[in-house]
Amino acid sequence: MVKSFSPELQEKESEFDKIPIFKLIPKNEITGYFVNFSDECSLLHLDPWDLSIRKFLKPSWNPMKNCIPSVRNIAKLEDRKIVINRSLKMNNSTCSARCVFAYTDRRIRVSSWVHIDEVSPALPCDVIEVQCTSLNYVYYNYLFSHTVPIPDKDKRQNKGDRPNVLIFVLDSTSFSNFARSMPKTRDFFLGELNAVEFKHLNRVDYNSVPNSKAFLVGKQMKTKLETPMNLFFPSDYDYNPCEVNADNDSYIAFDFQKAGYITCQSEESTVFGYNKCQGFKKNPTDHYWRPFSLRTIGNEAYKEFDFTLMDFLYRRSCLENYHHNFRYMDSFLRTYPEKSKFLMSWFNGPAHGDINGLFRADSDFYNFFKSHQEELKDSYVFFMGDHGIHYTDIAHTEVGHAELNNPFLIVSLPKGIKNKEVIETMKKNSKELISHFDIHATLVDIVDDYLDPQEIGRLPVHGSSLFKNLPQPRSCNTLHIPFEFCGCQVSLTSVVNPKLGIRIGKTIVTHMNKHVEYWFSRGICADLSLDENHGVSLEKIEAKQKVDFFKVKLRVRPGDVDYSGYVWIDPYYPERLSIVGQLLRKDFILDKINCTTVVDAKIYCICT
Incomplete structure (x- = not known):
């Protein structure tokens, strides 16, 4: 971004001062307003270690650094079969395995449990769940994933000659x-x-x-x-x-x-x-x-996280999800060495x-x-x-x-x-x-x-x-x-006009509240108000169009959450403005947003 400051844009009486709050331009009217769009782009060349962001960077941070695996490797997957290490198995306990399939992207289906004494039969699925219990207590629960070769009858014209x-x-x-x-x-x-x-x-x-x-x-x-x-x-x-x-x-x-x-x-x-x-x-x-x-993070059949299974897969194993993903990809790449x-x-x-x-x-x-x-x-x-x-x-x-x-x-x-x-x-x-x-x-x-x-x-x-x-x-x-x-550089000019900023800010916050209401989250999420004491920052964007086009930064209450975004004022009806897309929210602290499951509402939700 290229920034400058222009004294003539300091606070002064204008047609905007008479407008307590802007009206939003209806979406179906926002076509054909402008001509002569720019086809130029001045590319940015970013420094990954720019001084302005170094305070946020912590290369040594690793939440798994001192993790010591505590899960007992009672089961392992070998050649599509689950093998039980009987020396680690509790006395008078049983171990079983089942296949886990995706019924849709939102639901799973599972096969019946197969009892395992030492070695299971070959299981015809990519994802296998193993569970060992003693007196109804689950003392081992794990998911294994690999790729079972597709049937010969489904062979395609694939000789591995294509990259x-x-x-x-x-x-x-x-x-x-x-x-x-x-x-x-x-x-x-x-x-x-x-x-x-x-x-x-x-x-x-x-x-x-x-x-x-x-x-x-x-x-x-x-x-x-x-x-x-x-x-x-x-x-x-x-x-x-x-x-x-x-x-x-x-x-x-x-x-x-x-x-x-x-x-x-x-x-x-x-x-x-x-x-x-x-x-x-x-x-x-x-x-x-x-x-x-689906089996771990929940789905329509399993409404909540399966914390027991997740505990074995992640915390006790000192593994993250990408480690399990590596295992699955590794199996896929090795299962078809001669195929594209x-x-x-x-x-x-x-x-x-x-x-x-x-x-x-x-x-x-x-x-x-x-x-x-x-x-x-x-x-x-x-x-x-x-x-x-x-x-x-x-x-x-x-x-x-x-x-x-x-x-x-x-x-x-x-x-x-x-x-x-x-x-x-x-x-x-x-x-x-x-x-x-x-x-x-x-x-x-x-x-x-x-x-x-x-x-x-x-x-x-x-x-x-x-x-x-x-x-x-x-x-x-x-x-x-x-x-x-857009990542291309634009020229920004600082605007000192608190009254205009407040009016734009109030218009934006009204829009935010209506957005939350549209997604059926009002009452769960707080009604927002503009923090006028914090002020609203305005920077005018230079465009080929003769229009007031601003980058806006504001703070809302409750929660003192900061937002930024873009607006432009109707050049024909100056009591109207348009908010460009979604605003960018500075924080997504779970305690402030986890009261709603609607992702589209979370951007403007602050939990009551």
């Missing part, structure tokens, strides 16, 4: 956070795999779900209204995609399966079924790790809630990738983030806000690709502004080489392949990146 396609997503991880937190893993990719690092990937929406739709489906999930800086971007859906299961959506894994690939999806949560979204009604891939997380594989893995835990969460995971990720180095060298590998981190103080610094819009991306090519032109083109493109839509276009570029001719033709809607010269000009406007998520 693997492996996607690894670190939730809430910016380019800068990855660079400072995972130097060992980063050096492995850049050195051992000769990967290319894209420094200017820009998110296209607020959180994981719409961003994943962009790079895994190629569609814009939500309609984005016109602002003084960007055009109207309509949704690619004529229905609410969360209210319909995703089985018939254009998920890129479906294309790789049609092309003969063995497919696997291993997520610690679910991005397609997040919050109230329906997700998949049937397993989207040949191997699907969803039953593991597609993998989409999503890690939610390490970085999602803490800016320092990745430091402790660097060696673990390095060790996993190093153990599969030869497999990775025969693969297209996309190691990436969906957005930066939302929920810490760093997000409200200028640098932290810029990081939020700039997820990391590293891409490595199979060693069999000798075309130097492709490599040089990637290196050139790594210096350009790109979006998640471009990642999807690149995946389509790969799979189209292996699809039957009649299957080809579903071109990406918005993106361009990173393997080819990118079309110009490249700006947030041309790349379908709404302004509130």
Whole structure:
């Protein structure tokens, strides 16, 4: 951001002083307001260790540092069978195993318990639960996951002659956070795999779900209204995609399966079924790790967390969810050594809630990738983030806000690709502004080489392949990146006008309360009021349009929670304004938001 201060914008009587509170411009009227949008982008070059954020960084922080495993390894998984260590088993106790399946993205189904004396029969499932009891007391409970080979009758035209396609997503991880937190893993990719690092990937929406739709489906999930800086971007859906299961959506894994690939999806949560979204009604891939997380974090059948099972899996084992995910991916990669594989893995835990969460995971990720180095060298590998981190103080610094819009991306090519032109083109493109839509276009570029001719033709809607010269000009406007998520530099001018700030602030808080009410959370969440004593910060944004366009920072009560966002005032009816997208909330302290389960309400919820 480029900032300046202009004395003529200090407080003065204006037409705004007569307006106690603005009216919001109806959404259906916000089209065709502006012309002559900018197609320029001045790229930011962030320092991962910028002085303004160093006070928030704690590289040595590791909540597992002094953890000593206390779980007894009574059971182990060998060749699809559960083997019981009878020397560790309690006297007069019984051990049993059962399969756990995903019935949908929101429910599980389980098989009957099978008694185990020493070795179980081979179990036909990827996720197995083991439980040992004595007098109805559960003294051992664990989940094992591996990949059971798909039946021979389902063999596809897959001779392993096509490079693997492996996607690894670190939730809430910016380019800068990855660079400072995972130097060992980063050096492995850049050195051992000769990967290319894209420094200017820009998110296209607020959180994981719409961003994943962009790079895994190629569609814009939500309609984005016109602002003084960007055009109207309509949704690619004529229905609410969360209210319909995703089985018939254009998920890129479906294309790789049609092309003969063995497919696997291993997520610690679910991005397609997040919050109230329906997700998949049937397993989207040949191997699907969803039953593991459903059994632990809860679902429609198990309404609450299974704390006993989680205690054994995590606290007593000194493991985190990503360790269990590693085991499942390891099994998948080893189960099909002669087959072409597609993998989409999503890690939610390490970085999602803490800016320092990745430091402790660097060696673990390095060790996993190093153990599969030869497999990775025969693969297209996309190691990436969906957005930066939302929920810490760093997000409200200028640098932290810029990081939020700039997820990391590293891409490595199979060693069999000798075309130097492709490599040089990637290196050139790594210096350009790109979006998640471009990642999807690149995946389509790969799979189209292996699809039957009649299957080809579903071109990406918005993106361009990173393997080819990118079309110009490249700006947030041309790349379908709404302004509130745009990482390009803009010029800001400080505005000293407390009265105008208060009016804008009150308008925003009124909108926030109505938003909470819309999501049926009023009464659970407090009615908010503007902290006028704290004041409202205004910075005017220079745009080609002749319009008052501001970045706003304010504080609400109760809770003293800080927000920031953007508004513009109607150039034709100055008593009206538009709030651009969602505001950014500084804190997401659980005690302040856990009274509502509605994710869309949490952004403005402060529990009573």
